[in-house]
Amino acid sequence: MLELAAQQVVNGLLVGAIYALMALGLMVILGILRIINMAQGELYMLGGYFCYLTVAKLGVSYFPALVVAMVLTAVAGIFMDRLAIRPLMRRPFYMVFLSTLAISMILRNAAELIWGPDPQTIPSPFSPLPIVIGPIYLTTQKLFIFGAALLAVAAFAAFLRWTRAGMAIRALARDHDTALLMGIDANRIRAITFGVGAALAGAAGALIGAMFDVYPTMGELPLLKGFALVVMAGMGSVAGVFVAGLTLGVAEGLTAAFLSTGYADLVAFVVMLCVLMVKPEGLTTWGRSRA
Amino acid sequence: MPRGGIWLAWFVALAVLPATMPNAYVQYVVNLSLILAFATIGLNVIFGYAGQHAFGFPVFFGVGAYASALLAIDAGWPVAFSIPAAALVAGAVSAIIGFPSFRLRGIYFGVATIAFSYVIYIIAQNWVDFTRGPMGIPLIPELRILPAGGPIEIGRDAQVRIAAVALLGVVLWIVSRLMDSAIGRAWIAIRENENLAASLGISPLRYQMAAFVLGAAISGLGGGLYAHYVGFVSPVELGFHYVVVVFIMLIAGGVGTLAGPLVGAVVFGVLPEILRVAEMARSLLLGVILLLCIAVVPEGLTGLWSRLKTLRAAPGGKARPAPAWTRAESETRQSGMPEAPLVPPSTPPGALEVHRVSKRFQGLNALSDVSFKVAAGEVVGLIGPNGAGKTTLFNIITGFLKPTSGTVHYRAEQISARAPHDIAGLGITRTYQITSVFPDLTVAENIRTATHLRACRSPLATLIRTPRFVESEASVRSAVDAYLDMVGLSPNAEVRASALSYGDQRRLEVAIALATGARLLLLDEPAAGLNAEETDELCELIRRMRHGGFTVIVIEHDMRMVMSVCDRIVVLNHGQMIFDGTPEEAAADQAVIDAYLGTVTDDA
Amino acid sequence: MLEIKDVEAGYGRTPVLHAISLTVQPREIVSLIGSNGAGKSTTLKTISGLLRTRRGTIRFEDKTLSELPPHSVVRAGISHVPEGRRLFADMTVHENLVLGAYTCPPGDLAGRLADVYGFFPRLRDRSAQAAGSLSGGEQQMVAIGRGLMAKPALLMLDEPSMGLAPKLVAQVADIVRSIREMGIGVLLVEQNARLALDISDRAYLLQMGAVVKEGRSATLRDDPVVRRTYLGR
DSSP states (O other), X not given: OHHHHHHHHHHHHHHHHHHXXXXXXXXXXXXXXXXXXXXXXXXXXXXXXXXXXXXIITOOOHHHHHHHHHHHHHHHHHHHIIIIXXXXXXXXXXXXXXXXXXXHHHHHHHHHHHHOSSOBOOOOOSOOOOEEETTEEEOHHHHHHHHHXXXXXXXXXXXXXXXXXXXXXHHHHHOHHHHHHTTOOHHHHHHHHHHHHHHHHHHHHHHHHHHHOBOTTTTHHHHHHHHHHHHHHOSSOHHHHHHHHHHHHHHHHHHHHHTOHHHHXXXXXXXXXXXXXXXXXXXXXXXXXXX | OOOHHHHHHHHHHHHHGGGGOSOHHHHHHHHHHHHHHHHHXXXXXXXXXXXXXXXXXXXXXXHHHHHHHHHHHTSOOOHHHHXXXXXXXXXXXXXXXXXXXXXOOTHHHHHHHHHHHHHHHHHHHHXXXXXXXXXXXXXXXXXXXXXXXXXXXXXXXXXXXXXXXXXXXXXXXXXXXXXXXXXXXXXXXXXXXXXXXXXXXXXXXXXXXXXXXXXXXXXXHHHHHHHHHHSOBOXXXXXXXXXXXXXXXXXXXXXXXXXXXXXXXXXXXXXXXXXXXXXXXXXXXXXXXXXXHHHTOTTHHHHHHHHHHHHHSOOOOOOOOOOOSSTTHHHHHHHOOOOXXXXXXXXXXXXXXXXXXXXXXXXXXXXXXXXXXXXXXOEEEEEXXXXXXXXXXXXXXXTSSOOSEEEEEXXXXXXXXXXXXXXXXXXXXXXXXSOOSOTTXXXXXXXXXXXXXXXXXXXXXXXXXXXXXXXXXHHHHHHHHHHHHXXXXXXXXXXXXXXXXXXXXXXXXXXXXXXXXXXXXXXXXXXXXXXXXXXXXXXHHHHHHHHTTOEEEEEOXXXXXXXXXXXXXXXXXXXXXXXXXXXXXXXXXXXXXXHHHOOOOOOO | OEEEEEEEEEETTXXXXXXXXXXXXXXXXXXXXXXXXXXXXHHHHHHHTSSOOOEEEEEETTEEOTTOOHXXXXXXXEEEEOTTOOOXXXXXXXHHXXXXXXXXXXXXXXXXXXXXXXXXXXXXXXXXXXXXXXXXXXXXXXXXXXXXXXOXXXXXXXXXXXXXXXHHHHHHHHHHHHHHXXXXXEEEEEXXXXXXXXXXXXXXXXXXXXXXXXXXXXXXXXXXXXXXXXXXX
């Protein structure tokens, strides 16, 4: 019993780290651009496919392929914004929401048409031999995924905290007009935000894709959960989202083991709904700039 | 309002025509589209008319499907009962979901509806004992309007189509009746400007819930039809794909119109089938259609249609400059006789008492211990420098803010803890610093909406058009004409409020405030942006209001206007009241002068 | 240095400015006074690019600013310290100041910080504190310091004395005078007319979106038209 729980906790941490990456990408786009990007799941999916294509078709090794996938996804994200979202910015916000939904449908179907609906496996450089620690089975791949996700989150936090662009992003999120008065070019930062947000999703997809295969609809559920996470953890604290993500992953794992796998998916939504009922304004928006 | 004859013809055609097609598949597709129309019509009520972004709403179609199937199979109900019951079940579920969700603001409301819809989906997938899980419910009893083997033989598809069309007719009749009444106007008001709607006496929560539940019941009705036509339901009917498809159909057909959801469902239900060649790319095509709609034709097909119609017709609807505010000026000036009084307010007069009101925001004292009285029929000016707390005080009086301490009484009743729409019901109304009208409604519709509290609002009376209802609507119409006349906007009655010039929008605001029948009007910077001539006309109107028995409190910075029109002046500075007296005294009071002109510490 | 001619601007449908014209010379302190709603803040926002100029031109040292986005206006040498200070409250004083220098080349940053801390020594002690936790007077210093970090040729201050106790108001007056000594021009918006006329060289009196009087501040101080605009008689 305890072994099962322990194993599920470990697996849950892994999944949770991935959720956190999704959530951070959503968060930065939502925080700066006030857009709920329903196509974020498809960017995650594209990350997986870019990685798959780079490894399987171009013969590049996995680790550089990861980076390539992130870059390509970032580009795809910026493109998506320029072509299909920015032109619609004057429309009421529900239109923008629905348009990202439309983009998500288009991308998903396009992936089905181009690469087929069947899952593809990314050739993995990792040894399949498990590392056994007590009752827990780990593989190098799992460790890598967790470590890479952690690294990505840390890099993102550092980016926000210490780079000029990161500072601009934080400023824009807190007080848009005053940020403009600092000389911040809103359009450039917008592109950077989308690029970074997409890269995070792409990283998540590429990382998990090597373990669980890539397929066109792989982004649907992670998107919803990532979004639930943003609502639950509040916006603005990278560490907060990361911890919340891990917690969600663990909670799901335990629910799957002890209740049922199907109901595990409920956890994210139930918790989110509870949070919203208690705090209808949602959790802290990205800082308050009353001074 | 669509003309009855055309509708009838169209329905008959829809019911009969496809029967002439030999292809059973085409009939199937048309029937499915008709059934999906219930989902789009239901969504239209909450999303199109009431303007609530309930993104997960189409789930109620599936809820109805499951409810009807389970009632028929597990409880043995006849189909004729299980389908209407399914509508009720969907309505009930929506009430449970809607009530907590409407507390959420902004995007979180839509997000919560998505979450709820996903929760329902997951439950359906996993509660296998009840819902049969992912395999779904097969062998659902058929819908038949004629007994099998009876004297009349009509194909099953045709039977279902006749049933669907008949029920659609009933649903559309209900919806159109409701929309052409105070209830429909209230929904639109909430959609266009929720705060303004509340200050006109419309309770946002009540009307949002009503739209939510009605829309869900309609969707559930369609779901029931679906279950007994297709014979099989599974969690797919509760899934996100349906959500998106229904939205596309609604937007592409035309949100917020009567025919839109029907057109959307039929055209875009059929379209993917016509594009069978591109079966594999169905989602992609639908996504592209949605994007095109949003980018190019947000009003959908019906909107496009009416745009084309108005293009061919004479270009009307351009705003014309309105004549002077007050009619028959020249007559009164010559004859010296007083003007005819304004349309009398509907509520009795009363005194307002603000007693030791304070308001703190996170360490900032917006108002400190403010007390004053306003007697019935007075015109009081509320003045003070920027940040003095004047608008905060208005927000407290009208219920948009609660005071940290102190009370407000009107006609000896305490109002400080009441909701804005309740306070409106007592006869208090306000205008806003930034022009607040319903921008996409015509001038006449704006004023008509403002008469909400004086109109018949009973759903039953609205549906069956009782004499009381008819009379109420007639008196609303004549009141609207009177107010249009009074502020000089009659020539622009059918113009969109957003197309009016700034000065005319201000007039409209005043007309809206008067149309509520309120006795106490709070005007927040009504002269802002008006030129000298318009300001004089505004003063004249306020004088007439006083003459007509209204009580007015005016926030203004235009001191000329305040001096000329106010009986008394209350001066606020830094949240405190520093003066209460006549305008002449105010201009001579040192504290007032210092507050306005500022002070400098002489450091030399 | 700064020249505005016949500028019209507003928010959405609300017209606020009707054909405003004014100039600011180098090393001048010019104030915009007028009662509330007269369009003073709107004028600053139009110059800094937050609001679109519907008509008229804004020229600054041979550059036309009327069509430029806010970040280009900053680069052109105009810094706008907004009404209500609008500090990034949960960022530190240091971070706020660094953001003020967003447009400056990275090499200059240390030098500019030193200058600003020299100008406002109190802030050096508080540099790691969250800006929102400072007192009103200190926040105003941060706001002005942030504006100075952009090394502007023209500094626009929107109601710097608002919400400050009289003693601090005097301090603000001194700060504004010192800024002029640094060679920076100042365009000052103030509801506190007496303060504004005390500090500035020239003033424009705004009413209902138009300039109704302009001239040397000393002359305007005793002009009854000022009193009439504010008090109506």
